[in-house]
Amino acid sequence: MITRSANKVRGATCGGTPERLCLLLASVIVAVLGCAGERPEPAPAFPRATGVSIHVAHAPSSAERYCAWYGAEGSGDVLYFGEAAFWSAKAKASGDPSGDLQQLGPQQIGRFDLAEEQWLPPLEVGTPESRSGVWDVLEGDDGEVYFTTFFESAGSVQPASGRVRQLDLGGATNELGHGPDGTVLASRYGTGTAEAGDGDVIAFDRDGRIVRRWPLAARDGYRVAPKTPLWDALRGELWVTADQLPIADGPRGARPPRQDAVFVDASGRARVLPEPPELLFAAKGADGVLYRAEADQRALWLTVVPPRGEARRVLLDREFADSLDFAQDIQVAQDGRVVVTRWSGVVHVVDRDDHVRSITLPRPDPTGLYYTGVLHGERLCVTYCADVTVVCVDAP
Secondary structure, three states, X not given: XXXXXXXXXXXXXXXXXXXXXXXXHHHHHHHHHOOHHHOOOOOOOOOEOOOOEEEXXXXXXXXXXXXXXXEEEEOOOEEEEEEEOHHHHHHXXXXXXXXXXXXXXXXXXXXXXXXXXXXXXXXXXXXXXXXXXXXXXXXXXXXXEEEOOOOOOEEEEOOOOOOEEEEOOOOOEEEEEEOHHHOXXXXXXXXXXXXXXXXXXXXXXXXXXXXXEEEOOOOOOEEEEEEEEEEEOOOOEEEEEEEEEEOOOOOOOOOOOEOOEXXXXXXXXXXXXXXXXXXXXXXXOOOOOEEEEEEEOOEEEEEEEOOOOOOEEEEEEOOOOOOOOOEEEEEEOOOOOEEEEEOOOEEEEEOOOOOEEEEEOOOOOOOOEEEEXXXXXXXXXXXXXXXXXXXXXXXX
């Protein structure tokens, strides 16, 4: 949820990105992420988690405070996740979102053994010149783990050998997803060739070749900055959660940022999906079922869209404090249970019969944000952006 207008930050290099785009990226990050780490802790009416085990990894750097970001369960009972110092660097740089570029630092993908609930050595994916942390990760169909860094190159790594490939996908790669015909999707906040500085979504093959691009729709007087891409293979459709950032010299003067998702139909026509409901996150199960976390009338819902048949809505929280909280991720377990993780540490687990069980995780650091939760048997493990931390609890 966006609650602040953008402030442009000058002087950032963005890893070689053109200055015009660098300014746009800085303004986008300020608007989208500016206040997330300052949100007060809500007081949800859900039971506290039991069987809590808090795992804090060795700090990747003594100069910056890294934390655990978006994650994904991979093969072999491993939770992969990005490690980034963005929040601490931003605070240290007096709110400058390019602060992470002021310090050389490692680029690492964290690894956590879900069966033993213990750390595995991280995957080193950067170079001696790396500055930007890892933002998102995805295990591809080929077994490689793909990653984005936003300010610097995207790439992939083979977990067994540690071999890293840097991929030339353009600037500002953000979130990843599975695309058509075995490709990988990446959302890009803005590119040098995109219309009016708008972001887009690309599909690339395992060699890093961009094989398809989807231009996205923006509101009049706005630029679109896409986040989570979701490919619906059955219908040939693309869903993208997106921030809509006002153009400073737009035709109607100053106006607030918005979060309006974008839908692209099978013909490639893109249209904005104005709220309500507000689409917060979207994911897909291995069986092709789509899941959308949506905020509507101060309630949080999970909309379930089967490959065939009617969509249905499952109520997660009728008192969702959308000004303080956000549905940050959706993960689907092998047994069909769905995990919806919120910034605040509230986690909803929905079974195949649409029965909802909800808990509240501890927040030893009240400024920390929860990102990705995955189920492993009767345990739930969640990345926590407060140092490089994974919190495991008994599944509700």
